Each structure stands twice: as C-alpha cells, then as structure tokens.
Amino acid sequence: MKIVVAGKGGVGKTLVAGTLARIYARMGFNVLAVDADPAVNLAYALGVPPEVSSKIVPIAENSSLIEERTGAKPGSAFGLLFSLTPTVDDIADKYGVIGPDGVKLLVMGTIRSGGSGCACPANSLLSALIRHITLMRGDMVIMDTEAGLEHLGRATAKGFDVLICVVEPNAPSIETGIKIRRLAGEINIKAVIFVGNKVSGASDEEYIRGELSKYSLSLFHTIPFDQSVIMAGRARIAPIDYSQSSPAIQAIESLANKLIKEFASGVKPLGGSEKSQIV
Numbered sequence: 001m002k003i004v005v006a007g008k009g010g011v012g013k014t015l016v017a018g019t020l021a022r023i024y025a026r027m028g029f030n031v032l033a034v035d036a037d038p039a040v041n042l043a044y045a046l047g048v049p050p051e052v053s054s055k056i057v058p059i060a061e062n063s064s065l066i067e068e069r070t071g072a073k074p075g076s077a078f079g080l081l082f083s084l085t086p087t088v089d090d091i092a093d094k095y096g097v098i099g100p101d102g103v104k105l106l107v108m109g110t111i112r113s114g115g116s117g118c119a120c121p122a123n124s125l126l127s128a129l130i131r132h133i134t135l136m137r138g139d140m141v142i143m144d145t146e147a148g149l150e151h152l153g154r155a156t157a158k159g160f161d162v163l164i165c166v167v168e169p170n171a172p173s174i175e176t177g178i179k180i181r182r183l184a185g186e187i188n189i190k191a192v193i194f195v196g197n198k199v200s201g202a203s204d205e206e207y208i209r210g211e212l213s214k215y216s217l218s219l220f221h222t223i224p225f226d227q228s229v230i231m232a233g234r235a236r237i238a239p240i241d242y243s244q245s246s247p248a249i250q251a252i253e254s255l256a257n258k259l260i261k262e263f264a265s266g267v268k269p270l271g272g273s274e275k276s277q278i279v
C-alpha cells in the first residue's frame with residue numbers, strides 16, 4: 001500500500017503517519033516513511049533519535065544531489081536544459097535512514113507544485129522520486145505531508161492508493177478535509193478516507209459523522225484524545241515508544257488492520273530477515 005496522510009495543521013498527521021509506519025514494520029512489512037513536510041517532524045514520531053535526524057539533509061535542499069541527477073543547479077532559470085527523467089531508484093536506499101523496527105525514513109522536503117507545476121531541477125528530481133516510490137512493489141510507503149492543500153499537486157500525491165484525511169472534531173479541519181478530498185479526486189488517488197483524531201467522546205464522533213454526512217461522506221475510523229500523546233511530546237519520545245497500550249496507539253493499530261483489510265487484502269508482509277535496528 002502507498003498511503004499519504006494529509007489534513008489541516010495540527011490535526012495529528014505526523015502522529016498517524018509515524019505510528020502507522022512503526023506498526024506496519026512490526027507486522028513484518030518493509031516500510032518506507034516519507035517526510036514531505038519541511039518542518040521535518042516525522043523522525044520524532046518514528047522514534048529516530050535527534051542526533052540522527054538533525055543530520056538529515058532533505059532531498060529538496062540537497063543541491064549537489066539535485067545538480068548531479070538533473071544536470072542543473074537548483075534555482076536555475078526556467079528554460080535551462082536539465083533532465084526531466086533523472087535517475088532516482090537508488091535515492092531511498094542511499095539517503096534514507098533506518099529507524100526503530102527497521103522503518104526507513106526518507107526526508108524529502110516540499111515540492112512546490114503551484115499551478116501547472118514548477119519546472120525547476122529540484123521539482124524534476126522530487127517528482128521523479130515520488131513516481132518511483134509509488135511504483136515500488138511490495139513495500140509499504142507512508143508519506144506525511146505539510147498542513148493544508150497547496151502542496152497536494154499532481155507531482156506529490158498522484159499514484160498513492162489511499163489518502164488518509166485526518167480531521168478533528170471542529171469545523172475548520174473538516175472543511176479543509178473536504179477540500180483535500182476534492183483535490184485528491186482530481187489527481188486520481190484511488191481512495192480517500194476520513195479519520196477523526198482527538199475524539200473525546202460519542203458527541204465528538206457524532207459531530208464529525210454529521211458534518212461528513214452533509215457531503216455523503218463517512219468516517220472510516222476514530223482515534224481518541226489521549227493524554228499520553230501529549231506526555232510523549234513533552235518527553236520527546238515517540239508516542240508508540242512512550243506507551244504502546246495507550247488508547248490512541250491502540251486505535252492506530254486497529255486503523256492499520258482495517259486499512260489492510262479494506263485496501264490490500266491478500267497482501268502479506270515480505271520483510272523480516274534484513275531488518276535492522278537504529279544505525
């Protein structure tokens with residue numbers, strides 16, 4: 001499965017993306033976690049130690065790599081000749097770092113797709129990289145994105161099987177979610193599902209269901225508001241490492257199972273032997 005996680009700012013995208021990645025890795029899948037948010041927070045939710053994550057250079061900012069693969073310096077003027085089909089198949093292995101449970105983290109940085117898509121060397125490389133990633137067979141790919149929808153262009157999200165739209169029990173996050181769904185439809189993402197996060201009780205869940213039903217949409221899953229997620233943030237420990245049995249982590253585990261059942265039935269984990277721990 002190739003999963004992209006999107007939603008309004010602060011709804012819990014990174015918690016969901018990072019925790020899903022860890023859970024799938026524990027199930028035995030080869031997991032590639034892609035951080036497409038320039039704020040670079042996915043490493044934390046995955047449990048990659050700060051001394052490792054602080055040294056990662058996002059692909060979008062790796063000028064020498066961009067020049068090496070496209071033949072042009074980043075920021076080159078439009079019209080300069082550069083490769084639109086750069087070689088990318090070795091990048092995830094070369095620039096990814098291995099975190100707990102063997103999850104591979106690739107920090108991409110943002111693709112500025114704006115309008116028809118910016119024709120610059122950096123975007124050429126990143127688009128080719130995402131295309132390659134969505135075509136990788138047998139791997140679980142989970143991409144965390146920047147808040148909002150500006151980034152959700154063809155270049156970024158096309159080719160993903162499932163878009164998880166995270167919403168909270170409030171109107172603005174649901175409105176953003178509806179807009180994201182519309183955009184996702186335009187770029188042919190196969191499925192868009194809504195996940196309610198920070199849900200504090202039946203009335204919160206009812207509220208989200210009610211708002212979505214106005215658009216004939218349903219709520220796929222809910223994750224409760226969970227104080228241990230807050231405490232994990234204070235302790236700077238990945239939520240799944242802080243408390244695996246906490247309600248939010250348990251709910252994300254059941255989301256992981258539901259996603260497989262719904263969108264990848266018959267898919268079996270491939271990995272196992274070559275998985276390594278933190279490097």
Ligand SMILES: Nc1ncnc2c1ncn2[C@@H]1O[C@H](COP(=O)(O)OP(=O)(O)OP(=O)(O)O)[C@@H](O)[C@H]1O
Nearest residue numbers: 009010011012013014015147198224225226229248
């Ligand atoms: N289920 C939850 N219960 C309690 N707190 C939560 C829950 N989910 C997320 N949070 C808290 O909400 C904040 C935002 O979470 P997170 O960083 O995952 O959201 P995000 O959508 O990735 O944000 P951003 O748009 O900034 O990337 C964090 O402080 C996190 O600890």
Ligand SMILES: [Mg+2]
Nearest residue numbers: 013014037041
């Ligand atoms: Mg985030």
